[in-house]
Amino acid sequence: MGPPGAGKGTQAQFIASHLSVPKISTGDIFRANVSGGTELGRQAKQYMDRGDLVPDEITIAMVRDRLSEDDARHGFLLDGFPRNVPQAQTLKKMLDAEWGAKLDLVLELVVDEDEVVRRLSGRRTCSQCGKIWHVDWDDKKDDICDECGGRLFQRDDDREDVVRHRLEVYQEQTAPLVSFYADEGILVGIDATGPVEEVTERALEAIRRFRG
Numbered sequence: 719m720g721p722p723g724a725g726k727g728t729q730a731q732f733i734a735s736h737l738s739v740p741k742i743s744t745g746d747i748f749r750a751n752v753s754g755g756t757e758l759g760r761q762a763k764q765y766m767d768r769g770d771l772v773p774d775e776i777t778i779a780m781v782r783d784r785l786s787e788d789d790a791r792h793g794f795l796l797d798g799f800p801r802n803v804p805q806a807q808t809l810k811k812m813l814d815a816e817w818g819a820k821l822d823l824v825l826e827l828v829v830d831e832d833e834v835v836r837r838l839s840g841r842r843t844c845s846q847c848g849k850i851w852h853v854d855w856d857d858k859k860d861d862i863c864d865e866c867g868g869r870l871f872q873r874d875d876d877r878e879d880v881v882r883h884r885l886e887v888y889q890e891q892t893a894p895l896v897s898f899y900a901d902e903g904i905l906v907g908i909d910a911t912g913p914v915e916e917v918t919e920r921a922l923e924a925i926r927r928f929r930g
């Protein structure tokens with residue numbers, strides 16, 4: 719778990735490859751079902767085409783199908799799921815009923831809000847090649863892409879007020895989920911500030927400690 723801008727997808731990728739387990743994200747599962755033309759994919763697409771959220775039952779059925787695949791038999795890392803307490807409760811029941819399994823650990827990437835705002839609101843996207851630059855880290859003084867000469871712009875999603883709003887929404891929706899997993903005794907918070915490799919190392923250290 720982690721707020722937008724915490725580097726969740728990147729960390730999930732590194733941790734999963736380090737543990738030799740598949741990284742299972744709802745985004746990937748949706749795309750696979752839709753492009754594979756499955757019944758669940760067809761249903762999900764109807765909601766997505768209307769701009770509606772895909773209902774929990776469909777999401778959970780897709781997750782169950784994905785967890786049934788061979789590569790997940792010895793473990794998996796979920797990214798972006800569950801998103802709310804009802805999904806977490808259903809996941810818990812499903813793991814137990816289908817496989818007599820349970821989640822071992824929930825990692826929460828903890829970041830300072832101002833740091834997330836600085837990370838995201840400093841991003842500039844090239845209008846020609848799509849490369850993303852950062853005003854501080856890449857020391858961008860001009861609005862020109864060093865790769866292709868294209869003009870850089872700030873995506874709406876990266877505007878400071880939009881980022882602050884997304885963080886508020888995340889805190890509201892996620893606070894109950896944090897309590898849920900804290901009550902289950904499997905929540906570990908990781909400081910997610912600083913270089914990507916250091917954060918990965920902290921996460922792996924937490925997993926090693928947990929495994930004893």
Ligand SMILES: [Zn+2]
Pocket residue numbers: 844845846847848849863864865866867868
């Ligand atoms: Zn460019």
